[in-house]
Amino acid sequence: MKTPRILKTSVIKLVLKYAIFITILITLGLSFLYWSTSQYTDAQLESGLKFELSKLKEVDATQGREKLISILSSNWQEGLDTRHYYLLVNDKGEKILGDLLAWPKKLDPNEEVVNIWIENDIAPIHLEENDGYWPMIAGKLADGSELLITLSVLPAEDIQEFTLFIIAIILITSIIFTMMMGWFLGQTILKRIDNINNTAKAIETGELDQRIVLSSNNDEFDELGQHLNSMLDMIEKLLSGMREVTDNIAHDLRSPLTRVLNHLDVALLESRSEKEYKQVIQDAVIQIQSLITTFNSLLEITQTEAGSYRGEWLTINISCICTDIGELYAAVAEEKNKYIHLDIAPNLTIIGNQHLLSLAISNLLENAIKYTSNNGKIELKVRTYQDSTAIVISDDGPGIPEEFHDKVFERFVRLDNSRTTEGNGLGLSLVKAVVELHGAKVYLNDNQPGLKVKIVFDD
Amino acid sequence: MKILLIEDDIEAATSLQKGLKHSGYEVVHASDGLHGFSLANTQNYDVLIIDRMLPNLDGLTIIRKLREEDIHTPVLILSALGEVDDRVTGLKAGGDDYLVKPYAFNELLARIEVLNRRSLTNVEKAELVINDLKLDLISHTVTRNGIAIRLQPKEMQLLEYFLRNINKIVTRTMLLEKVWGFHFDPETNLVDTQISRLRSKIDKDFSQQLLHTIRGKGYILSEDPSNPKN
Numbered sequence A: 001m002k003t004p005r006i007l008k009t010s011v012i013k014l015v016l017k018y019a020i021f022i023t024i025l026i027t028l029g030l031s032f033l034y035w036s037t038s039q040y041t042d043a044q045l046e047s048g049l050k051f052e053l054s055k056l057k058e059v060d061a062t063q064g065r066e067k068l069i070s071i072l073s074s075n076w077q078e079g080l081d082t083r084h085y086y087l088l089v090n091d092k093g094e095k096i097l098g099d100l101l102a103w104p105k106k107l108d109p110n111e112e113v114v115n116i117w118i119e120n121d122i123a124p125i126h127l128e129e130n131d132g133y134w135p136m137i138a139g140k141l142a143d144g145s146e147l148l149i150t151l152s153v154l155p156a157e158d159i160q161e162f163t164l165f166i167i168a169i170i171l172i173t174s175i176i177f178t179m180m181m182g183w184f185l186g187q188t189i190l191k192r193i194d195n196i197n198n199t200a201k202a203i204e205t206g207e208l209d210q211r212i213v214l215s216s217n218n219d220e221f222d223e224l225g226q227h228l229n230s231m232l233d234m235i236e237k238l239l240s241g242m243r244e245v246t247d248n249i250a251h252d253l254r255s256p257l258t259r260v261l262n263h264l265d266v267a268l269l270e271s272r273s274e275k276e277y278k279q280v281i282q283d284a285v286i287q288i289q290s291l292i293t294t295f296n297s298l299l300e301i302t303q304t305e306a307g308s309y310r311g312e313w314l315t316i317n318i319s320c321i322c323t324d325i326g327e328l329y330a331a332v333a334e335e336k337n338k339y340i341h342l343d344i345a346p347n348l349t350i351i352g353n354q355h356l357l358s359l360a361i362s363n364l365l366e367n368a369i370k371y372t373s374n375n376g377k378i379e380l381k382v383r384t385y386q387d388s389t390a391i392v393i394s395d396d397g398p399g400i401p402e403e404f405h406d407k408v409f410e411r412f413v414r415l416d417n418s419r420t421t422e423g424n425g426l427g428l429s430l431v432k433a434v435v436e437l438h439g440a441k442v443y444l445n446d447n448q449p450g451l452k453v454k455i456v457f458d459d
Numbered sequence B: 001m002k003i004l005l006i007e008d009d010i011e012a013a014t015s016l017q018k019g020l021k022h023s024g025y026e027v028v029h030a031s032d033g034l035h036g037f038s039l040a041n042t043q044n045y046d047v048l049i050i051d052r053m054l055p056n057l058d059g060l061t062i063i064r065k066l067r068e069e070d071i072h073t074p075v076l077i078l079s080a081l082g083e084v085d086d087r088v089t090g091l092k093a094g095g096d097d098y099l100v101k102p103y104a105f106n107e108l109l110a111r112i113e114v115l116n117r118r119s120l121t122n123v124e125k126a127e128l129v130i131n132d133l134k135l136d137l138i139s140h141t142v143t144r145n146g147i148a149i150r151l152q153p154k155e156m157q158l159l160e161y162f163l164r165n166i167n168k169i170v171t172r173t174m175l176l177e178k179v180w181g182f183h184f185d186p187e188t189n190l191v192d193t194q195i196s197r198l199r200s201k202i203d204k205d206f207s208q209q210l211l212h213t214i215r216g217k218g219y220i221l222s223e224d225p226s227n228p229k230n
Helices: A010-063 A065-078 A157-204 A220-269 A272-304 A317-337 A352-369 A425-437 B012-022 B033-042 B059-068 B083-094 B105-117 B153-164 B171-180 B190-202
Strands: A085-089 A095-099 A114-118 A132-140 A146-151 A314-317 A341-343 A350-351 A376-386 A387-393 A441-446 A453-458 B001-004 B025-032 B048-051 B075-079 B097-100 B127-128 B131-135 B140-143 B147-149 B211-214 B220-221
Touching: A010 A132, A010 A146, A065 A085, A065 B171, A114 A314, A114 A352, A132 B127, A220 A272, A220 A387, A272 A341, A272 A352, A272 A425, A272 A441, A314 A352, A314 B220, A317 A341, A317 A350, A317 A352, A317 A376, A317 B153, A317 B190, A341 A352, A341 B171, A350 A352, A352 A387, A352 A425, A352 A453, A376 A441, A425 A441, A425 A453, B001 B012, B001 B033, B012 B025, B012 B105, B025 B033, B033 B059, B033 B131, B048 B059, B075 B083, B083 B097, B083 B140, B097 B105, B105 B171, B127 B153, B131 B153, B153 B171, B153 B190, B171 B190, B190 B211
Parallel strands: A341 A376, B001 B025, B001 B048, B048 B075, B075 B097
Antiparallel strands: A085 A095, A085 A146, A114 A132, A132 A146, A314 A350, A376 A387, A387 A453, A441 A453, B127 B131, B131 B140, B140 B147, B211 B220
C-alpha cells in the first residue's frame, strides 16, 4: 500500500513529535494535580475527624452521656450527613450505639486517624459495596467506653479509575486535536509547496515564463517564492540574452561573413598576380577583424547586461579616466576639424569597473565625433553634485529626435539617416549596459542643437 | 630564437608553427600540459606560448610551477577567456602578456618579439637612443640632433615604448594596452592620430624618418623599416 503523501511530510512528523511531547507533559501535570489534591483532602479529613472526636469527648465529659447519645443518634437518624458514621461501645466492647456493626479489629482508641479495611459485614447496613479503606479515628471516653468516628469516602480505586479516565480523555482529545492540526497544517503547506513544485515542473518542460503564484500573506512561502521568482527572472534574462546574442550573431555576422567568403571565392576563380592575391587577403583580414570587434562588443554587452561580468570592481578616479580618454579623442577630433572641450573636475571617484567605464565613455565620444559636422563642438564634462557624480557628453550634431530616445539603446539600432556612417549599432546598448551595471542612469537630452548624454552616478 | 608552444588545438598549433617557422623561429610543440611543463622545465627556450585550457595540467598552473622552479622565461598566454580579470589572473600567475582568441597572427608575432629577452637592449639605461633621437629617462627630455622636442606626457610614454622596442613592429592594440591601459579596440583610429602627432614632432623636420607605419601590421621605430626583427 502506498503511504499517503501527507504522512511523509515533515510537518506531520513534527506534529507527531509535538503530540507525544504534549501528552507526556499533560500526563505529568495531571498526576501531580491528582497527588497534591489527595494530599490536601487527606489532611483536611484528618483534622476534621480529630476535631469532631475532641468535640464529642467534651460533650460527653461536660454534658453527660445522654447528650452525646442524642447528638450521635440525631446525626444517624436524620441520615442527613451520609458521610459520617459512629460507633460507641462500652468498656467491654459491646456496642451501645452506632452505624458500624462491630468494632474493627485493628483499630486502637489512640485518637490517631488510620485507614482501616472495612469488610461488608461490619459496614453500615444501609450502604452497599462499601468494603475498602475507611479513614477512622477512635478515642476512649472518661468511663472507659470507646467512640469511633469514620467517614465514607469514594473507594480509592474509583478515584484512580476516574482520574485515569479523565487523563485518557484529555490525552485522546489532545492527540486527535494535534493530529487534526497536523493534517490541516500538512495540507496547507503541501498546497503551498505543490504550487512551487508545479511551477518548477512547468519550467522543466520548457515553459520558462512560468512564475510561482504568491499569496497576499507575505509569509515565508511568499518570501521563498519571491526569491525563486527573481532567480528565475535572472535565469530567463541570461537565457534570453544568450538567445539574443545568437540571433544577433546570426543576423549581423552572417552577411559580412558571406561577403568575405564571396570575396575569397571570386579571387580563386581565376589566377591572379601575387599583388592581387595579397590585396584580396588583406581585405579579408580587415573584414574579419571588424567581425571580431562586433563579436566582442556583443559578448561584452551580454555579459554586462546579465551582470555576469567578473571584472575588477574598485574605487576609480573617473576624472583621470575621462581626461585620458578625452585627450586621446581630442586629437582624433582635431584631425577632422572638430573640437572636444574637456571640463573635468579633478579627482572625482566612483566605485566601478575601469575597463567598462572607459569603453562606455569612448563609445560616446566616438559617436559624438562621428555625428558632428565640420567645426563641430563636443564637450566632455565631469561634475559632482550634492550626492551624485555626472559625466556629460554633449555635441552640436543633428541629435536624436525624442521619439527615438529609448530605441537607440537597443542593439543594432541605427537611425535611418546614419546608415551611411560606419559602426555596428552596438555602442549605445553597451553604454546602457555598463551604466546599469554600475547602478547609474543614462539620460539623453536635447542640447539645442545636438545631443547631450548624461550619466549620473548616485553616491 | 626558440619557442615552446603548448596548445592542445592541433590545427591551430600547426598553423601557428608554420607561421612562426616562416618568420624565422624554431618551434617546439607540446599538446598536453604535463608534457609541456616538463619540456619548459628541462630545456631552454626564449619564449613560451601557453594556452590556458590544456589537458592534464592547465596553463596557469604550468606558469605558476615554472615560476616556483625559478624559471623566468617570458610567457605569452593564449586564451579564449577574454574578460579583463581573466587577463589579470593570467598576468598574476606569472604570465608576461595575454592574448585573447581570436587574435591576428601579426599581433602574436609582434608580442613574441617584444617578449624576447635576447633582443632587450635598453633595459637599465638612463637614456634611450635611436640614430640622433634621444630620450633621457631621468630628466624626461627628448632631443633630436641636439634640438629639444617638447612632448605631452602620453607622447613621451608612447615614444619610450617605441624606444624600448626598436626595430620591432608594435600593433595598435599593444600600444592601447601598454601605453593607455585600454583593453578594447576603438572604432576610431585613435592610435594612428597619436602616432602621426608624435611623428610630426620627432620626424617632420628631419630627413631620416624613424617612426614608420607598416600597413596591416602596426608601427615600427627603426632606421630601416624594411628589415624588422619580426
